[in-house]
Amino acid sequence: MEAIPDPQAEHIVAVDFLHVDTINLKRIYALVLLEHRSRRAHLLGVTANPTGEWTTQAARNVLMDTDTTNMKFLIGDRTGQFTDAFDTVFADAGLRVLKSPPQAPKANAHCERMIGTLRRELLDRTLILNEQHLRRTLTQYLEHYHRARPHRGLGQLSPSQAETGPPPPVDLASHRIHHRTILGGLINEYQIAN
Template identity: 70%
Template sequence: MVLSLAYRVTRRVLISVAVLLRCEVSKDTELLVLRHENAVLRRQIVRVRYEPADRFWFAALSLLIPRRRWAAVFPVSPATLLTWHRRLVARKWDYSAWRKPGRPPTATAVKKLVLTMAKDNPTWGHRRIQGELVKLGHRIASSTVWEILHAAGVDPAPRRSGPTWKQFLTTQAHGILAIEFVHVDTIGGLKRLYALILIEHGTRRAHLAGVTANPTGKWTTQAARNTLMDLAERGKKVKFLIRDRDTKFTDGFDAVFADEGIRILKSPPQAPRANAICERIIGELRRELLDRMLIVNEEHLRRTLTTYLAHRNEARPHRTLGQLTPAQAETGPPVPVNLADYRIRRISVLGGLIYEYQIAA
């Protein structure tokens, strides 16, 4: 009786153990089936897009599984899982929503003024510009000026560039002489004549250095000597001579000016703007004179140019000089008058091609 009872109890225990063992095997088998199904689905889907909740769930579960098992368990790479986890940690400690407003941005007008100062004054650094703004009554940190220049791609230090042609010509105007040839075809036989024109940058006075049909090196050299003698008589001091690369300007021509300490500045090839003032005079000569009359010979061209240049220097107003004539720019502007109280006298120049107007005495 006792043996029978012991057998039954033992049998029940063994059956229970076997059932438990079969449950574990069954669970493992189910996991294997699910993993295989997951692998099959991965092969069929190009890329799985996970929602933020999915990323949160995977990242949280990764804390419970050894890292060496991540590649086999999770449907993403370990690097992706670590990235998601870092984002969760960063989001937890992100207090940007409670961050107070910082320093207000620099006004657009101030930024524009800073960039304008930097452009107009290539030697100014960020501290020099800051001082200029403080002088105007605007308090600003030098670091702010530095950031404005840096953001605009401008070197905050005074190393931006040398002076432009325009800046150079403006600052050195009273010591610059420009020279250029202008050619004219005569009415008889279409003979080509050449006139050498000089212009003083500072006063805008233009001069005729000579007219010839054969501008040889000897002729241009003598024209250079005559020009220097004329400048010396009028007390003009020249530091620079601007010319183009015309082959008519020989080494002998340059040597005449170099001996007097005058530096020759050759304009770049095919860059007429580098000698813009002289080129403008040539255009003015053609528009106002040469395109409106026929030249007979060399003497006719010389008289015509001499008369026109005298009119230009004494009676023609220039925008660059504030609508004064070169003569008025040297002596001072005229006294304002009421034209209704005066009679205006008209003077014919070059046979009525041009007219001058004066207040009658």
């Protein structure tokens, strides 16, 4: 089934926290931003203490590396870490900040779904040691998420394939397949060997 493009999706980004309990029972947080149209996810940072100042700095950092030309709306929840200063950083970049209603996760459904994917495919299967380990693990997973993981909203293409077009069909009988493991074998990728 072909995905129907949402004409507003290219203008929307969403932000949310996810929490992870380490093997030492210490809770750490990761801040992620999702571009609705491309399904590209950005890891804004990992910390044990997500203050308003930390969140604001993470917003500044991501905007330095992100093209916001087509972005018009930022969806976030009403958590205390999304301060007025955080909102101002995005407003100064030309985005209108929309706060979701209290206790309404469906208002930020795309980002919540992506966090659910992170949990099901990665975090429920990995023991996290500390902030550095979580940062490295999420970074490696997001590389896979962008390069090879199919998305229903993108017609079963990865975000990278959605930008460049699907790969051409090949006769598998005349080509070798290359197997690549990600995150110690938690994820396997296959591609045509050159």
